[in-house]
Amino acid sequence: MSSAPSPGIFQPLKADDPEVVGGYRLAAVLGAGGMGKVYLSYTPGGRPIAIKVIRSEFGEDPEFRRRFQQEVRSAERVQGLYTAPVIDSDTEGAQPWLATAYVPGPSLAHAVAHHGALPPRSVLLLAVGVAEALTVIHGAGIVHRDLKPANVLLASDGPRVIDFGIARAADTTALTSTGVSIGTPAFMAPEQASAGTITPATDVFALGQIAAFAAIGSSVYGDGPSHAVLYRIVHEAPDLGGLPEELRPLVTRCLSRDPADRPALTEVIALCNEAAGTEPLRQGEDWLPRAVAGSITERVQLLPAPAPTPPPRPAAPVPTEVSAQPPAPGYTPTGLAAAAPHAAPTHAAAPTHAAPTQAAPAQPGPNTPPPGYGTPPPYGQPTQPSYQQPSYGYPQQPRPQPAYAQPTYSQPGPTQPGWGQPGYPPAPAKPKRTGLIVTLSVVGAVIGLAVLGSLLPDSDKGGTGAQPKGGSSASAAPGGSEQRTDPQPVAYKGIDVPENHQLMLADNPPRPAKKEGGGGVMYDGGDLYYYRDSMFGDEKFGSANGKLVLLNNAEKGSLETCRAVTRFTEKIGLDQLTDGSQVCVLSDAGHIAVATFRGRSGAKEPSRYITLDLQIWRNAEEAKKD
Template sequence: MSSAPSAGIFQPLKADDPEVVGGYRLAAVLGAGGMGKVYLSYTPGGRPIAIKVIRSEFGEDPEFRRRFQQEVRSAERVQGLYTAPVIDSDTEGAQPWLATAYVPGPSLAHAVAHHGALPPRSVLLLAVGVAEALTVIHGAGIVHRDLKPANVLLASDGPRVIDFGIARAADTTALTSTGVSIGTPAFMAPEQASAGTITPATDVFALGQIAAFAAIGSSVYGDGPSHAVLYRIVHEDPELGGLPEELRPLVTRCLSRDPADRPALTEVIALCNEAAGAEPLRQGEDWLPRAVAGSITERVHLLPAPAPTPPPRPVTPIPTEVSAQPPAPSAPPASAAAPTHAAPTQAAPAQPGPPRPAPAQPGQATVPTGYGTPQPYAQPPRPQPSYAQPTYAQPTYSQPTYTQQQPGWGQPTYPPAPTKPKRTGLIVTLSVVGAVIGLAVLGSLLPDGDKGDKGGTDGASGSKAGGGSSSASPGGSQKPVDPQPVSYKGIDIPGSHQLLLADNPPRPAEPSSGGVRYGKGDLYYYRDTTFGNDEFGTANGKLVLLNNSEKGSLDTCRKVTRFTEKITLDQLTNGSEVCVLSDAGHIAVATYRGKSGAKESSQYITVDLTIWRNAEAAKKD
């Protein structure tokens, strides 16, 4: 097990630490937290990476694994200048892990603890970088939920936001209520502390706290027991006495208790630029104080080298058949055979007897010989193709006469068929006469009531007969083919979120404006915080709650007519099926799987979806 330079930055691996994770050899310990432990490793090309290994307790929780897989897939789409991109992951192994790019810089929490508060301009550049990072993270459908100074790293060219969305995987597992702490109470938003709805505005509140923490050097809601801090966040104003005046507009807007009063991320960046004054904000090598920048340089110098790769074990030669002829005296014993990956060594002086085979190059296949020593398999020389193009006789395009035999074909000759005279006029005449006779016979077979006494009846019968003939004819219209269903399991829809059936996969999101009941969502979950009448509905189609005797299918959804636009959750039980018919022509069966617990930090419902896209014509406005 390798050791690493310490100074509190890189800790050596301990006896209970793994040496290899997912094929990456670990070099040092970077830190540990409620979710797991973080290690330093390197890619095959020598780039340092940080590997977060999730605690085994979480790995044994099926619900955590499912959510962790969802969050990792979402995090892989986040590629921003101020985020640490996901490099690799394993969400299905015995212990899940996630690898991101390593950022050689201290966290904001570490920098403030060791060097004090940052100057106002550094705080503004910090806030701008974090706002840009959140823009990319929210664009991928992720709410960070655990944005705090420990999750903001200070690199030489700006901040980096890490661990986005990972807290989402743990906040609804059984472990969060049994002593495992996820998230830092001092940096939670009021809606998090009071089990309200989590939205992107939740991260904006945390951004305001981070900016104040960087400028003051401490939390604006104080320290102490978690319940006391959370009470102050929900009911009391922040302590901003030591905050520089130019930062007050930014921080006070972000720390509004009502999420609707907090600025959007574009407004955050605008507020930062206004506070900067005449000198525009530009990230550069001098954005941090010298003491903090020096700690970045120190980390680069102390970065431990990649752990040495152990030498491969020798390859045991493949046993061969006993040779009828004994080996020559100079042949080496089989136990002395060198592994196939060994580098070639200088040839020994020639000895009498058969020549020794050359060592195999790395990756070269070997075949056993009579001496029991692997010998490189020599590919037989392949004949090089001749690139001289053969000459072909150009065919003549004159039509051959079929009275003569074609040269080389060996086909018999046939005399030309005699030309028959055309009798087009006679054929047309006979066709007309036959049609008249057929109509006369058909008319004689019809009953008296159908022989034309009632012109209206005759016309209707003729139309009906003609329609049946058309549908049976090859040129008639055919029934359209139904689309194939696509199924999605375990979709969590948070309160005041909607989704579209056309999306693949459907991802819950907040409406761009207004509430979900007045938006464009094919499905939504509305939380009624006043009367508790939560709704499962659609703003872009119709719903039908199926009876227990009705099987959710495409045919069933087409036949049912008990249309509505919303269903209260007290009408649903686990397994209830709801037909959804969107105005865009998509049909779905939503199977209700339950609601989050009252004590959970976020409120959501879980549904399974089976969707037949474009099953009907889109409804015209």
Template sequence: MGSAPSADFFQPLKADDPAVVGGYRLAAVLGAGGMGKVYLSYTPGGRPIAIKVIRAEFGEDPEFRRRFQQEVRSAQRVQGLYTAPVIDSDTEGSQPWLATAYVPGPSLAHAVARHGGLPSSSVLLLTVGVAEALHVIHGAGIVHRDLKPANVLLASDGPRVIDFGIARAADSTALTSTGVSVGTPAFMAPEQASAGTVTPATDVFALGLIAAFAATGASVYGDGPSHAVLYRIVHEAPDLSGLSPQLRPVVTRCLSRDPADRPTLSEIIELCNEASAVPLRQGEDWLPREVAGSITERLRLPAPAPTPPPQPPTAAPTERSPQPPAPSAPPAAAAAPAYTPTGVAAAPTQAAPAQPAPGTVPPGYRTPPPHVQSPHAQSPYPQPQYPQPSYPQPQPQPQPQYPQPQYTPGYSTPPPFHTQGFAPPAPPRPKRTGLIVAGAVVAAVIGLAVIGSLLPDGKGKAGDSKASGGGPTGSSASSGAQKRADPQPVSYQGIDVPQNHQLLFADNPPRPAEEPSGAGVTYGHGDLYYYRDTLFGEERFGTANGKLVLLNNSEKGSLETCRAVTRFTEKVGLDQLTDGSQICVLSKAGHVAVATYRGKSGANEPSMYIKLDLTIWRNAEDVQKD
């Protein structure tokens, strides 16, 4: 695939794609995942960047948004030669987004899938580059937690580690072309698989797995169901038979089951240099020719989207257009794909100075220029004939066709500040006519209201109107006060939840994971967990982030049922469940789910797990405050 056209990597924007995000004009689609889409854009100086736009439904989830904000702030502290730095973001908008430097190269997962394993010399350079990246990431107080081939990009001058610090908010990223997904068990450390404490040594274990994968094109713990792979990681030795003598010592040390026995990042770099016959230096020839060809193709960037035609003199702060701007005209921010303010052109379309249109002003530039804050600059009908601020009193709004703003002698309407005693021709009759007409209208409205209150409503009782709202509009007021429409349910079948693992309903799809804080799932943040006490053999199905209800056989699992039942608890024993048992789970984040129990692993299987079907109504209720 070295000759594949660049169109394979840069897809054109579609009708449902935005044209501008945060002031950046989009040029192409780089990819899509469970969390959203990644777009190509450019800085004002022409440097390409990658913008990840989060799907709207995730942005509506308060817990997801909170985690995303925290992880983006952490990622912004990382600046290294072997990382793709975060250069801009908006975590508060309706659709959060994140901009990073664009890396023109395939992921390690993509390269190995298309071209097979890399030579030992390339793997050693890959390993030292990723080790340096982890040194910078750990120095910022961050554990990557999700180091895997899909998160290592192969640039012409060495590897780049991406998505550091975003792992906890990115659990819903879709599968890559090789089937490697966020949180995949094949690249977890034993402490992650057994709900232990996650430390920087966890990333060292993942680095050993990546080096072995880069050399052999396969996982050293084999394939199969997630629970089987996790069991082998915790209890069995890896298969390193496919590694060269140069790589085996490095990988063996990194894959020590005890985190304390794993080497430091400095030791890893030392071991790689000792294993190499020549000094390790990153250069243009560090990758095989066919992989380097993929980099060349990704350098053929599509041109930025055409800039809209220049606007009339609205671009200058002191000029005003004689005609109001068309509602469909793009904001001026789109004309300059940058993280600089473009308030001059955006001003005519804004409703108020303090509320810029979403996506037209990038983060860090929330306040428009002073002339934009002027209420006159916000008027949809600017008056070019005379400066309004010079009039201390409000004047009648002149129509565009009138060339002169002053009142002519023949104008029938007097100026607002007429002299005392001045009266226009025949003023009494127009005033009396207006009062009579207004009185007639009011009387008619009152009469209709009285008649309507005496008529029976849909139930045949006139008194129901009073009971529902105290008047003829009570029913309308009551229906208007109803809460938002119920969300559509999303169903997931056959989820295997290993022992001491949890699920988060905000993730799409929900994937079993350990509690990142190390507190354990029973004291963690999971919306649903499966816990097995190995000492006493107790097995629990519970929630650490809400409440649940075990439904009776006569109760059908639905959103209405879950809202109605009140037999709340936080856990139930597995001995209370049979195949088909349904449990309502109501999380504090506002999600409602019906979990259908489908049994657990057999006695002869290598690990313990339960199987569930899930139906989730995301954001069905208000967020509960502790």
């Protein structure tokens, strides 16, 4: 493979890229993916950082925001030697973002694409570093879920695992349920691809895939359409034909189809040291081939400088109103209008209703103001408060405020010559027609009441106008029928639902029942069920007779909320639920319920079950016909 400089390592910002994110000025674009876009920036002390700005589609999803906040809090606890630490974030802004330390090295995907497969010793050092990173990540309660070559960066002193936990924030949100896939098919585990089950062993399978990819230069499950790759992962054995012999024990164990047969991370490290033979594994400057190490040096040399901080913008000039009279000879204006005459619009004439504008007369006269009267204020003090409140020409004297909030400028009409000019009396006030205005107002009110009365229904004329009692009004519907009134809710506390049992909302009280079905399915036809796959450990809270909506923290479970939300699904993994999580249940039979999750059985209890509180509105909607 060529070792020529890689173009486009640092891409310039485009017109649709922000200049600043969270107070950090952006210097370049590092890349983009399914979750968002990554930018280069710097801390105030000059350290480079990578800022990942989440796509607006995810930011608009309340469930994603709730999960993203949880994952960021967990990620902040991850401080391993082989991870890029989180140093700043904003989970509540208009567009969430996450800042991590910048790693000046290519991703494993980039390195293999440009320089080919890595030698076996580099692969072993890669696997050891990733295993240590996963140990810290799992210790913080996080499963990566999307461990792939693009999320492993190659630094001069070892690998760095990035983007841990972020994929979980997007999993099963409204966006992913409509077709946006999180996770790379070629590096998914069989249980993840078939049933969506995620455990720490899922990341171990991905580690084995990464090691094989680094050693062979391609995926051991081949390329092609996603569904074809996923089928091979679930049903076929990996192609290890080009794998070096010393790496086979490690990769074969990690790629076990059964999660229980995969090694723990401590065993992964032991297998790597065993494969290294007599020479112990030590991370150092020479752990990568020279061509890959050269690309790290290239990135350091090409690193863009921090974006310059723009100079502060000058204060906007304050407009100054000038008189229609020319200034007297020798008069020199001071203040903002004199300093920047081009920046302040002027009024050629005072509004017809305004008091006359005072000009500086050349000679004293009967209307000459006292010394200092009408003199513009010093520089920096505006002579006119704003465009909405123009100066009335007497800035130095208190004057009564006009009776209206916003003066209106009428077109000037014929006036007597001299009115409004110095030396002439002010224009006479126009007579007020208050009597006519009051009379017209009364007449208009009477007419309006008469029209309103004619539009009221006959049942309200001469009556109380009261509506029927109930959750909603029972108004007349087309055809003479009345709309359905909302039923009163019934509540049931602490219902224990054993695994592979179902509930029917019409039952009073709802009792868990075991519905035998073909193929081991125990929940066909149930409004609610709790299902656990004994083989994969997959636990689902679902409905086979309706739709579910997992409410976020900002949504309160109620009949109105359940009628309004539309993020429908039929199954929700128990790993998405915490104590107090609320789920809307919309049964095809017309019943609506809010199910509040109250926990599950303990590990030492003889049976598995979940506990629910139910609030049910029976027959709240028309039943759906088959």
